[in-house]
Structures are given as structure tokens and as C-alpha cells.
Amino acid sequence: MKIGILTIGNELTTGRIHDTNSAFIAASLNALGWQVTLAMAVGDDNDSIKKGLDYILALSDAVVVTGGLGPTADDMTTAAIAKAYGLDLYTDEDVLQEIKSRFERYRIEWTPNNAKQAMFPVGARPIYNPTGTAWGFALRTAGKLITVIPGVPSEVKRMFPEGVLPLLKDLQPGSREFVLSRTIKLFGLSEAKVDQTVTELKLRIPGISIGFYPRFPENHLVLTSRGPSEENVRKNLAKAERRVTEALRKYIFGYDNETLDGIVASLLTQKKRTLAVAESCTGGLIADRLTNIPGSSLFLERGIITYSNESKIQLLGVPAEIIEKFGAVSEEVALLMAEGVRKLAVTDIGIAVTGIAGPAGGTDSKPVGTVYIALADGTKSFSRLFHFRWERRRVKEISAQWALEMLRRYLTEEGPDGR
Amino acid sequence: MKIGILTIGNELTTGRIHDTNSAFIAASLNALGWQVTLAMAVGDDNDSIKKGLDYILALSDAVVVTGGLGPTADDMTTAAIAKAYGLDLYTDEDVLQEIKSRFERYRIEWTPNNAKQAMFPVGARPIYNPTGTAWGFALRTAGKLITVIPGVPSEVKRMFPEGVLPLLKDLQPGSREFVLSRTIKLFGLSEAKVDQTVTELKLRIPGISIGFYPRFPENHLVLTSRGPSEENVRKNLAKAERRVTEALRKYIFGYDNETLDGIVASLLTQKKRTLAVAESCTGGLIADRLTNIPGSSLFLERGIITYSNESKIQLLGVPAEIIEKFGAVSEEVALLMAEGVRKLAVTDIGIAVTGIAGPAGGTDSKPVGTVYIALADGTKSFSRLFHFRWERRRVKEISAQWALEMLRRYLTEEGPDGR
Numbered sequence: 001m002k003i004g005i006l007t008i009g010n011e012l013t014t015g016r017i018h019d020t021n022s023a024f025i026a027a028s029l030n031a032l033g034w035q036v037t038l039a040m041a042v043g044d045d046n047d048s049i050k051k052g053l054d055y056i057l058a059l060s061d062a063v064v065v066t067g068g069l070g071p072t073a074d075d076m077t078t079a080a081i082a083k084a085y086g087l088d089l090y091t092d093e094d095v096l097q098e099i100k101s102r103f104e105r106y107r108i109e110w111t112p113n114n115a116k117q118a119m120f121p122v123g124a125r126p127i128y129n130p131t132g133t134a135w136g137f138a139l140r141t142a143g144k145l146i147t148v149i150p151g152v153p154s155e156v157k158r159m160f161p162e163g164v165l166p167l168l169k170d171l172q173p174g175s176r177e178f179v180l181s182r183t184i185k186l187f188g189l190s191e192a193k194v195d196q197t198v199t200e201l202k203l204r205i206p207g208i209s210i211g212f213y214p215r216f217p218e219n220h221l222v223l224t225s226r227g228p229s230e231e232n233v234r235k236n237l238a239k240a241e242r243r244v245t246e247a248l249r250k251y252i253f254g255y256d257n258e259t260l261d262g263i264v265a266s267l268l269t270q271k272k273r274t275l276a277v278a279e280s281c282t283g284g285l286i287a288d289r290l291t292n293i294p295g296s297s298l299f300l301e302r303g304i305i306t307y308s309n310e311s312k313i314q315l316l317g318v319p320a321e322i323i324e325k326f327g328a329v330s331e332e333v334a335l336l337m338a339e340g341v342r343k344l345a346v347t348d349i350g351i352a353v354t355g356i357a358g359p360a361g362g363t364d365s366k367p368v369g370t371v372y373i374a375l376a377d378g379t380k381s382f383s384r385l386f387h388f389r390w391e392r393r394r395v396k397e398i399s400a401q402w403a404l405e406m407l408r409r410y411l412t413e414e415g416p417d418g419r
Numbered sequence: 420m421k422i423g424i425l426t427i428g429n430e431l432t433t434g435r436i437h438d439t440n441s442a443f444i445a446a447s448l449n450a451l452g453w454q455v456t457l458a459m460a461v462g463d464d465n466d467s468i469k470k471g472l473d474y475i476l477a478l479s480d481a482v483v484v485t486g487g488l489g490p491t492a493d494d495m496t497t498a499a500i501a502k503a504y505g506l507d508l509y510t511d512e513d514v515l516q517e518i519k520s521r522f523e524r525y526r527i528e529w530t531p532n533n534a535k536q537a538m539f540p541v542g543a544r545p546i547y548n549p550t551g552t553a554w555g556f557a558l559r560t561a562g563k564l565i566t567v568i569p570g571v572p573s574e575v576k577r578m579f580p581e582g583v584l585p586l587l588k589d590l591q592p593g594s595r596e597f598v599l600s601r602t603i604k605l606f607g608l609s610e611a612k613v614d615q616t617v618t619e620l621k622l623r624i625p626g627i628s629i630g631f632y633p634r635f636p637e638n639h640l641v642l643t644s645r646g647p648s649e650e651n652v653r654k655n656l657a658k659a660e661r662r663v664t665e666a667l668r669k670y671i672f673g674y675d676n677e678t679l680d681g682i683v684a685s686l687l688t689q690k691k692r693t694l695a696v697a698e699s700c701t702g703g704l705i706a707d708r709l710t711n712i713p714g715s716s717l718f719l720e721r722g723i724i725t726y727s728n729e730s731k732i733q734l735l736g737v738p739a740e741i742i743e744k745f746g747a748v749s750e751e752v753a754l755l756m757a758e759g760v761r762k763l764a765v766t767d768i769g770i771a772v773t774g775i776a777g778p779a780g781g782t783d784s785k786p787v788g789t790v791y792i793a794l795a796d797g798t799k800s801f802s803r804l805f806h807f808r809w810e811r812r813r814v815k816e817i818s819a820q821w822a823l824e825m826l827r828r829y830l831t832e833e834g835p836d837g838r
């Protein structure tokens with residue numbers, strides 16, 4: 001079944017808000033195996049609404065409309081749809097009573113413009129709003145279904161699954177497609193290389209499609225499995241996941257809703273290891289990411305942001321001569337920082353980053369984007385050198401990501417030397 | 420002039436990402452006095468792209484297209500547009516060389532699929548991408564203008580104003596409405612209070628409209644002035660800005676593209692003051708924000724993330740008895756942390772945050788969201804107590820914002836005691 005989305009409101013065409021409803025609705029429809037033909041946003045304007053509906057319904061079996069159902073003069077969705085299909089408006093007395101009783105219950109003064117919210121095109125069926133006063137409605141026209149709900153995201157999150165989805169399911173009774181999907185999260189391999197590897201896999205498994213989503217600095221692959229038999233859909237998905245995992249194992253850090261911060265935090269917690277962080281060019285971003293995870297105080301003892309050479313010498317015990325000889329951005333200093341912060345904090349692991357985030361500070365031998373990341377555990381220390389392109393903020397982001405990835409590989413023993 | 424927006428990508432029609440480009444582009448067009456006819460999102464699919472372009476161009480003078488310009492097989496925007504208008508593709512050798520040299524510069528291995536990014540429909544003019552390898556292009560067809568840029572939001576933020584807007588301005592020479600706008604950035608007053616204050620101002624100045632944009636934890640007001648005379652548009656905008664500034668002065672930290680991080684960094688640099696930061700519940704976020712500003716090493720000596728009590732005692736010299744008596748989250752500890760980090764780093768100013776970000780760790784007397792922020796300058800110290808609602812990440816964000824705002828008020832002497 002093909003379904004389109006029409007979002008209505010001047011706040012969308014003037015860019016005052018980001019439309020989050022379309023993505024929510026599209027994801028819900030996609031998960032049920034239905035195809036979203038398109039999502040269109042138009043202003044509060046009769047002609048745009050009518051033309052948009054016509055265009056979407058020419059390509060779709062149904063349309064989900066959001067927005068423009070409030071009590072104010074610029075909320076004109078109901079009237080525009082009635083006009084578009086030559087229908088009169090009527091007041092639903094039951095809905096009107098429900099809205100009035102809601103005003104009483106919340107002790108809000110009733111103003112006559114609210115009665116507008118109980119008016120619907122003749123032939124429409126009202127859709128209950130559990131959290132607000134703007135009811136929605138559904139209308140069948142020329143074999144197609146139009147459903148209309150308000151645009152407030154919290155109301156969409158209730159009314160779409162509770163009021164709209166059952167009507168869409170009724171449109172297509174009987175045999176339905178099963179759909180399952182799995183997100184594979186990768187880091188450390190370029191977008192083009194991930195694509196090339198997946199293409200070369202020649203993954204010809206029935207009902208399987210692969211979506212590719214770069215999320216700097218990560219790349220996400222989404223495997224979707226569709227078909228009439230739930231068992232086969234599940235089997236095919238598992239098969240596809242196995243083949244992709246075999247080909248890209250080294251670069252996969254997690255699946256579905258997992259995050260790299262969360263995975264590193266879980267590993268440290270499970271293994272009862274403590275951590276101290278010494279950051280130069282990342283400026284606190286590694287510690288910031290780890291402390292986003294509830295319970296991070298169990299493993300993160302402290303972080304030191306050594307922006308000055310003096311702080312590297314004083315707190316981490318890096319000898320001034322070493323900084324003088326090799327430079328603050330060097331393998332020698334990175335290793336001593338990791339070892340130094342571990343000793344200072346008396347933790348199992350120390351991790352350190354030193355680099356040139358730019359835009360200034362680069363030299364011919366050490367251009368902007370040169371970053372050393374080191375890890376020390378009291379028995380051994382190792383470091384890696386990176387050359388990043390990107391501007392300052394992205395150098396910070398990818399450096400922090402690599403530090404966490406080196407920790408993950410070290411903790412899982414996939415790359416005990418951080419590689 | 421009427422302009423439409425077409426965003427392309429399966430990630431949009433499957434709801435895997437929220438489209439933020441449309442709102443950014445629509446807001447920019449609107450600020451220039453142009454009307455956005457509609458914004459449409461379609462999947463990576465020849466037919467949807469062609470039909471969408473036809474529909475939008477029937478209603479608009481130009482269309483801004485984003486997405487589907489990457490090197491992978493599912494990036495098909497260029498080929499789809501060429502096909503839609505019966506055009507062949509050609510390789511622009513200059514663009515190809517530029518992309519290849521970018522790969523060399525950043526030491527990334529060249530794969531042949533990247534050459535696709537130097538291919539354009541015959542008659543199209545390439546649009547430079549300052550931050551990535553996917554160039555855009557502009558194409559004139561039947562008196563209408565099609566501009567195409569990648570969908571990566573950071574690339575849109577550069578390429579749309581630098582590469583697309585000049586082409587749109589060329590489309591409409593001669594007499595135009597003058598439009599000027601000014602963004603006023605506020606922090607520390609609730610959304611409802613800002614709205615109420617502005618409403619009560621009864622700002623009736625010709626051609627002035629006010630947009631209200633909550634951007635957690637900030638609130639932004641955008642004053643827009645329109646009219647046929649540039650002089651009056653300018654005068655009216657200045658008048659509106661003056662009246663809003665008078666009413667909300669205490670809460671305004673900046674204008675237009677200024678950020679709180681950037682303002683604090685400029686103040687510290689101009690006044691030649693050095694800073695050290697001690698963070699507990701913000702976990703490095705304050706230092707991370709300050710180090711996003713190029714040149715922050717001029718004023719930021721170091722940051723200490725004292726997640727453990729031991730680190731507060733050892734590095735900042737907070738006596739264990741004080742922590743024992745008042746708790747790690749207390750005014751006493753916050754003040755000692757600010758003084759301690761200032762002494763340790765030998766800087767002009769020390770700032771410290773200690774609090775309970777949640778979800779665990781709250782008590783009856785100190786619930787989740789209890790945060791103390793202190794500032795010390797060697798002569799005096801002061802602290803403020805906050806009770807935030809919100810979940811963990813937002814407690815971190817609003818705490819870091821308040822720490823920076825207290826610094827700003829202290830440095831401008833608007834609030835020498837942080838209030």
C-alpha cells in the first residue's frame with residue numbers, strides 16, 4: 001500500500017520549525033511494510049492544500065494530513081479540504097460537548113472560536129484527540145482515504161498510532177507483508193569503501209534491501225527484510241546480517257539503538273575497569289560523551305583537559321624536555337599523557353589525545369588534523385597517529401570517536417593494540 | 420519570487436532522519452522576502468524525482484534540490500534530473516581534479532565510484548562544495564532554475580548561502596522589496612515570559628514582524644523589517660530592536676550569529692584574562708564548548724573533570740571533611756572547587772560546577788537537577804544554586820550554559836556577582 005504525507009502550516013514554509021511529524025509517521029508506516037510515496041509541506045492556504053492533496057492522492061492509496069486544526073483564523077485545513085471536495089461542513093454535537101467539558105475540567109475560559117474544532121466535512125468520521133481539543137477526521141473519497149490530525153508533535157504521537165493506523169489497516173485487510181529491519185553501525189571505514197564492500201557482497205537474498213546512512217563520523221547500514229512469511233522474513237534478515245557482519249566485522253561497533261558511548265560504558269562497567277581521560281585537542285568531548293551515560297561515575301574517575309603545556313607537565317608528569325624535543329603533538333607526549341593520567345587518578349586505564357584541531361597551529365610536518373591517541377593500562381601502552389581532514393569541530397568529533405573506538409577494541413580484545 | 424524545495428533520499432521517506440534542511444532553506448528564502456511554495460521529500464527514485472520537480476516547477480520560479488549527490492549507487496539525483504530533461508551527463512575535468520586533490524590532501528584512498536561526483540547534466544554549471552567532495556550544480560530549463568546541492572546539513576549551511584542564493588538573486592534583478600532581519604538571543608527567561616513581554620510591548624512599527632524560536636536552552640527572537648525604502652526598513656528595524664532590547668536587556672547575551680561560547684571567548688581574549696574550569700556534573704561540556712572556538716588556548720589554561728570525590732580532594736584541595744559535612748553537591752564545595760582550580764592552574768578566573776544530573780543520585784533535600792555553579796577570581800568568590808527540571812543531557816546543557824552566562828555577566832560587569 002502506498003501512503004503520502006501532507007503537513008500544513010506557515011511555520012513550515014517559513015522555516016520557523018523543523019517538521020518532525022513526517023519522519024515519525026514515515027517510520028511507523030515503513031515498519032508496517034507500507035511505502036511512503038512522498039512527504040509534502042505547504043502553507044495555510046486553500047489552493048496549496050487542494051493541489052497538494054490531488055498530487056499525493058494521484059500517487060497514493062491514502063494520505064495522512066497533519067496541522068491547521070486549531071481554533072485560530074489561520075487554521076484552515078478542515079475548510080480547505082471540504083472546499084476541495086465540494087463538501088459542506090457540519091458540527092458534531094458529541095464532539096462539541098466533549099471539547100466544552102474538557103475546557104471546564106481544566107478551568108479554561110470557553111471562547112466561541114473553539115466551536116470550530118467540532119466542525120467536519122459532511123461524510124467525515126471524527127478521530128478522537130486524547131491530549132488536546134483539536135479532533136481529527138477521516139474522509140473517503142474516490143476510493144482513497146484522507147486522514148487529518150493536528151500538527152502538535154505530542155498529539156501526533158498519540159493520534160497517529162491510536163486513531164489513524166487502525167483506519168489504514170482496515171484499508172488493506174487480509175494478507176499483509178511482514179517487515180523486519182536491523183541497523184548495523186560502522187566506524188573507521190569511508191562511506192565509499194563501505195558501499196563498495198556491500199556491493200561486492202552481491203547479497204541476493206529474497207526480500208532484503210540495504211539502506212546506507214552516513215552519520216558523521218559513523219556510517220549506518222539498515223537491512224530490511226520483507227515477505228509474506230514471518231519465519232522467512234526473520235531467516236533472511238539473519239542471513240543478510242551474518243554476511244554483512246563477516247565482511248565488515250572489524251568496523252562494526254554496534255547494532256540498532258546502541259551508541260559507541262553506551263557500549264564503552266557497558267564494557268567498562270561489566271569488566272569493573274576504571275578510566276581516566278587526558279584530553280588536549282578534544283577539549284573535554286570524550287569525557288562529555290561518557291558522562292552522558294547514566295552511572296558513568298562507576299568507571300570514570302576523572303578527566304584532565306590539558307590545554308597548556310604547563311598542565312601536561314604539572315599534572316601528568318610529562319617532562320618539559322620531551323615536549324621541547326618532540327612537540328606537544330607527538331607520539332611520545334601522547335603516551336606519557338595516557339600513562340600520567342592513569343597514575344595520577346590511580347585507575348586501570350588511561351587514555352589521552354593530543355592534536356591540532358585547527359584552523360591555526362599546523363606546520364608542514366604536522367598539518368591541521370594531525371592527532372595522536374594513546375592508551376595505557378600499566379602493563380602496556382600504545383598509540384595511533386591520525387590525519388584528519390575536516391574543520392575544527394569535526395576534528396574534535398572524529399578524534400573523540402576514535403578514542404572511544406580504541407577503548408572498545410581494547411576492551412573486547414578485537415584490537416588489543418587499538419588497531 | 421516563488422521557490423520550492425525538493426529533498427531527496429530514502430532516509431526521508433522511511434523516516435530514519437528528520438529533514439532539517441528544508442526549514443533552514445525556507446527560513447533563508449523567507450528572510451529575503453521570497454515565498455516558499457512547498458517543500459517535498461521523495462525517495463531515491465527516478466520517477467518520484469521527475470514528478471516532484473515537474474509539480475514544484477509548475478508552481479514556482481525556481482527549485483532548490485538537496486540530497487542524493489554522494490558516490491554510492493543509491494545516490495541518483497544527478498542522473499535522474501538529466502533523464503527527466505533528456506540531457507546527457509558529462510564529466511567536468513576541473514571538478515574531477517579538485518576532488519582527486521582533496522583525496523590526496525587528506526590521504527584517503529581514491530575509489531573509482533567517486534568520479535561520479537564530477538558528473539553533471541550537459542548545460543549545468545557546477546556549484547563548489549567548500550567542505551566535502553560532492554559538488555552541486557545549477558540548471559536552467561524552460562525559464563526556471565533548478566539548483567542542486569548535497570543533503571548533508573553542514574554542507575547545506577555553506578553551499579546554500581554561498582552557491583545557491585547568488586543564483587536566485589540573479590533571477591530577479593531590479594526593484595525588490597527590502598528585507599532586513601535581526602536575531603536577538605536570550606537566555607535565562609522562560610519561553611512564556613519572553614512571549615508575554617514581547618506581546619505587552621505592543622510593538623506597532625510599520626513592516627516589522629517578530630518570530631519566536633525556542634532553541635533549548637536559549638530563546639531567539641527574530642525581528643524582520645520589510646518595505647520599499649531601504650532607509651525606512653533600516654530605521655524601523657533599529658527602532659524595534661531598541662524597544663525589545665530595553666524590555667529584555669538582562670536576558671540578551673548576543674545577536675545574529677553570535678554564540679555564548681564565542682562571546683565569552685572574545686571577552687576573555689580582549690580582557691587578557693585566563694580561565695580554568697572544574698566540572699563535575701557537566702562532565703567536560705563547558706571546556707568542550709569553549710574549545711570549539713579557534714584560539715581558545717589563549718585563555719583556557721586547563722579543565723579538570725572531577726567525577727570522583729578523590730579528584731576534588733587531590734587536585735582542587737577541597738578538604739574531605741567539607742565534602743563529608745556538606746556533600747559533594749553543595750555551595751561550600753562549589754566555591755572551594757572554583758578557588759582550587761584557579762590556584763592549581765594559576766589563572767585569573769576559576770569556574771566550577773557540581774550537581775546531580777540524574778536519573779539517579781537525587782535525595783529529598785537535593786533532588787535531581789540541583790546544581791551549584793561558582794566563580795572565583797582571587798579577590799572574591801560567589802556561587803548560585805539552580806533547580807533544573809529536564810533529563811540528564813539537558814541538565815548538563817543548561818548547567819554549562821549558565822556557567823558561561825555567569826562568566827559573561829561577570830566579565831561585562833552586568834552581573835559582577837553572577838546574577
